[in-house]
Amino acid sequence: MPELTLQDARVKIDALDDQIQRLISARARVAQEVARIKQRQGDTGDHYRPSREAEVLRRAMARNSGADGGPLTDEVIARLMREIMSACLSLESPLTVAYLGPEGTYTQAAALKHFGDSVTVRPLGAVDEIFRDVESGAADYGVVPVENSIGGVVTHTLDALVHTKLRICGEVMLPVHHHLLSRETSLASVGTVYAHPQSFAQTRKWLDARMGKAEREVVSSNGEAARIASEKGGAAIAGLPAARLYGLNILASNIEDDPGNTTRFLIIGKQDPSATGExxxxxxxxxxxxxxxxxxxxxxxxxxxxxxxxxxxxxxxxxxxxxxxxxxxxxxxxxxxxxxxxxxxxxxxxxxxxxxxxxxxxxxx
Amino acid sequence: MPELTLQDARVKIDALDDQIQRLISARARVAQEVARIKQRQGDTGDHYRPSREAEVLRRAMARNSGADGGPLTDEVIARLMREIMSACLSLESPLTVAYLGPEGTYTQAAALKHFGDSVTVRPLGAVDEIFRDVESGAADYGVVPVENSIGGVVTHTLDALVHTKLRICGEVMLPVHHHLLSRETSLASVGTVYAHPQSFAQTRKWLDARMGKAEREVVSSNGEAARIASEKGGAAIAGLPAARLYGLNILASNIEDDPGNTTRFLIIGKQDPSATGExxxxxxxxxxxxxxxxxxxxxxxxxxxxxxxxxxxxxxxxxxxxxxxxxxxxxxxxxxxxxxxxxxxxxxxxxxxxxxxxxxxxxxx
Known part of the structure; x- marks a missing residue:
């Protein structure tokens, strides 16, 4: 790029914003037109198409690593394109998505990653409630955790899948980072570590090496661990959302034994997505x-x-x-x-x- | 728009997405160039410019109501353009924003509305902690509530403003809706209503008319009210984030006496924004x-x-x-x-x- 002044750069950005917004509005108009076509064809169900969405995002990823690619990461590009899609889709038919709450959990993050911000969300307390909610039509889709690359499977989800009439219609992969959270400001002050059993499984080596003497106490969720650490002291193993939720200090970051640690979530619903080639x-x-x-x-x-x-x-x-x-x-x-x-x-x-x-x-x- | 088939519409959307993404990437490259220019000029501070951001969003609003406007609401367009700005700005300099936590509060919503998703957030427990965090440089900016159109001013914020060296460098207006949340499924089953004093003030007429016999118990925040209602029964007056957080039923929506109910938040920081004309x-x-x-x-x-x-x-x-x-x-x-x-x-x-x-x-x- 030739030498620019700040003023030049701003003029350029304004012109780009003009064009970006014009195109987003044009996309929204086409989405409305799609809704009208479907209505004429008597298709009045929800208009979310997992296969189509996957194709759109795959194109976006391919573009970002191609000749027209830019400096934004694939994650950021996927999020921006997802939000634009989500806003346009909500003009066609607003979706309701049930997930395993409370807020601040990884499942909420997975639901947002997959559906964007323009959906109505229903955080529920247990996996089988999510299945019931989607079966009854109270929610259009559900998001449930199914597998963690270290800690293993989420058995409630597998058990529910055997008996449900619902279909898996998508998957979400979420990189998971664990942190040691506490009101304390040093590791030495921590007598007890609270965590979900899977989180203990995923940080065992680090804990053995750095916190060998601390008590380990199993609790029902990462969020619960953080709440206890915020009230009773000690430390919790949890993600950033929980640190934010309870205002805890991060004593150590990314303490997971496997840095490629991911959690897999399933999207459950009533439709059978068509083939996409992958x-x-x-x-x-x-x-x-x-x-x-x-x-x-x-x-x-x-x-x-x-x-x-x-x-x-x-x-x-x-x-x-x-x-x-x-x-x-x-x-x-x-x-x-x-x-x-x-x-x-x-x-x-x-x-x-x-x-x-x-x-x-x-x-x- | 002439008669389209679904296939035509998808081809159109793909072409629009191609262009949108190419322009977003181009915008990100210009943002990187801006960072380089500033570096050469020895300007190494944060690159957030409240005046510039306000101008960009005002242009976006004007476009949306102009000839090239589209079917998306001003709110949605502002959010999408904000997210694109936020992603590009984070390439220049990642911002840290402190706000009054916990998550699920209106102040979090205000922080996201103003700064977008590409910032690091620090939810803190009290207004004066936010001032301290920004003064010490632990956060670049703070978001604090200052005024509610019915319930009045937030006195901690005013008191802190008198003594701080920080400047107000922006304001955020957030429409506030109150809902009656409960584990119960009917109003008749609710014996006690929990709420923050401001929320009681904002829903007094509705409560008198519909819940005249229920006890009213004052608690420290909307989130706290929802937590109590989820654990002890009764109902809470709070917003949707709290309903989501605690998985409560919405017994009645938008119960605020004044439908134009808004809360005003201030952005505090170290810079003096230049004039924008408004x-x-x-x-x-x-x-x-x-x-x-x-x-x-x-x-x-x-x-x-x-x-x-x-x-x-x-x-x-x-x-x-x-x-x-x-x-x-x-x-x-x-x-x-x-x-x-x-x-x-x-x-x-x-x-x-x-x-x-x-x-x-x-x-x-």
């Missing part, structure tokens, strides 16, 4: 119990077709007289493509219980 | 005590110059042996314009104590 299919199945190598038989069709299995988790079947397990399987592909369909048919044929939980776009960022 | 000047003065008609003498220069006085509040001077008052006066104009300067000189000449608290852009929306 999709995930989730299923749950049980093997026939009285067959030796039953799990092997169940998985063989996936292996044979060289399908990329991204996750397998087992959960005991409650109330079963003999040990029996639900297997939760994720693989890359969409239930509507020929290869996946053939494999799903074979898995179904070998299973005692079989259910497709959803085919949905892979998380964009 | 500015407010705030001052505090005491009259000479032993003169009859002292307040009249103090205000006369403003009246004579036909200056638009938008606010006057009095606060007792603590520790004074005889009754004495600080008068907080706001008027339309900037301390640097000739007319205001002349008037300020006259007020100063008549005052026992005189201090300009700041000249800053009038709130845009």
């Amino acid at each position: 999709d995930v299919t989730s299923l749950v199945a049980t093997a026939h119990r009285n067959q030796p190598g039953a799990l092997f038989t169940l998985l063989k069709p996936l292996a044979d077709a060289q399908i990329d299995m991204t996750r397998i988790e087992s959960r005991p079947v409650r109330g079963s007289p003999v040990p029996d397990f639900y297997f939760f399987i994720d693989f890359g592909g969409h239930a509507s493509d020929a290869k996946s369909r053939a494999v799903l048919d074979q898995v179904r044929a070998n299973a005692a219980f079989f259910k497709i939980l959803g085919s949905y776009p892979k998380a964009v960022i | 500015d407010v000047t705030s001052l505090v003065a005491t009259a000479h005590r032993n003169q009859p008609g002292a307040l009249f003498t103090l205000l006369k220069p403003l009246a004579d110059a036909q200056i638009d006085m938008t606010r006057i509040e009095s606060r007792p001077v603590r520790g004074s042996p005889v009754p004495d008052f600080y008068f907080f006066i706001d008027f339309g104009g900037h301390a640097s314009d000739a007319k205001s300067r002349a008037v300020l000189d006259q007020v100063r000449a008549n005052a026992a104590f005189f201090k300009i608290l700041g000249s800053y852009p009038k709130a845009v929306i």
Whole structure:
């Protein structure tokens, strides 16, 4: 860029803002037109399309690393484009999204990341309330945590997925950072550390090395840990939202053992997103119990077709007289493509219980 | 717009998104260039300019109601443009903003409305902590509530303004809606209503008419009211953030007696914003005590110059042996314009104590 003066730069920015806003308004008008087309076609449901949104964001990411890319990070670009989409979509049909509250939790952050700010949110107290809320229509979509890269799966969510009529229609990946929060100003003053069991699991090495002598007390959530530390003293392991919420000092930042620590959330709803070319299919199945190598038989069709299995988790079947397990399987592909369909048919044929939980776009960022 | 198909509409939106993102990236590059220019000029402070930001948003509002305006509301357009500005500014210099916490409060909403999402926030427990944080440099700016259109002034803020070296460098107006929140599902089941005294003041008529028999119990904040209602039963008067935070039902919406109910917040910092043509000047003065008609003498220069006085509040001077008052006066104009300067000189000449608290852009929306 040639030598600019501050005045030149401001004139340039004003001109850019003019154009940006004109285009955002034009986009909003097209969104209204889309709503009218759908109305004429008798399509009066919600107008959120997970596949379409994923495609729009993937384009944005591709542009940001391409020739026209700019200095803003992919995260910031995704957030800005998401907010513009969210504002335009709310002109078509305002969405209600239920998530695992209270505010300040990672699930709230995931809901905002996925749906933007122009939605009505319903923070609820438990995972099964979120399923009920979406089933009853009180919310259009729900956001539930399902898996953490160190601490493992969120069992309530898996259990609810087995029995619900809802579909998984999206996933959100959220990088998670843990901090040690306290009213104290030094590590040495901390006698007890409060945390959710998963947070302890994710910071074990750091705690052993730096806080080996402190008591560890398990509590029900990160937010609860922070509240206790703010009232009773000691320290909590939690994220920045909790530090803000309770005005605690950050004694140590990013204490997670694995810096690539992410939490995965699922979007649950009533629709089946169409294929985008980068999709995930989730299923749950049980093997026939009285067959030796039953799990092997169940998985063989996936292996044979060289399908990329991204996750397998087992959960005991409650109330079963003999040990029996639900297997939760994720693989890359969409239930509507020929290869996946053939494999799903074979898995179904070998299973005692079989259910497709959803085919949905892979998380964009 | 001519008859479009959904496919046409999507192609159009993709093309618009391409252009929007290219322009946002271009804007970010100019912001980086601005940072480099300032660095060469030895200007290494924060690069937030309240006057410039107000001008940018005023242009955005004018565009939205002009020929190129679109279907998005002024509020939504202001939020989107604010977020784009905020993201670009954070490339120049990341800002830290202290505000009156906890999360879910109106002051947090005011901070986000004014600074956007790309800032580091510090929620603090008391107004004077925010002043200290900005004075010490721990935060670049502070956001404090100062006035509510029904419930009156926030006295801690006025008291702190008298003694601080900081300047007022902006104001934020936030429409405030009160709701009746409860675990119960009907008004009839509510025996006690919890609220901050200002919230009671703002909903008195509604409460008298609809909840005449319920006990009213004063608590320290709206958030505290909601927490109590979520734990002990009864109902709280609070905003949507608190309903979300504690997962309470909304038994009645917008119960404020005056639907134009707004809260005013001040941005405090170390800079003196330049004039924008639509500015407010705030001052505090005491009259000479032993003169009859002292307040009249103090205000006369403003009246004579036909200056638009938008606010006057009095606060007792603590520790004074005889009754004495600080008068907080706001008027339309900037301390640097000739007319205001002349008037300020006259007020100063008549005052026992005189201090300009700041000249800053009038709130845009």
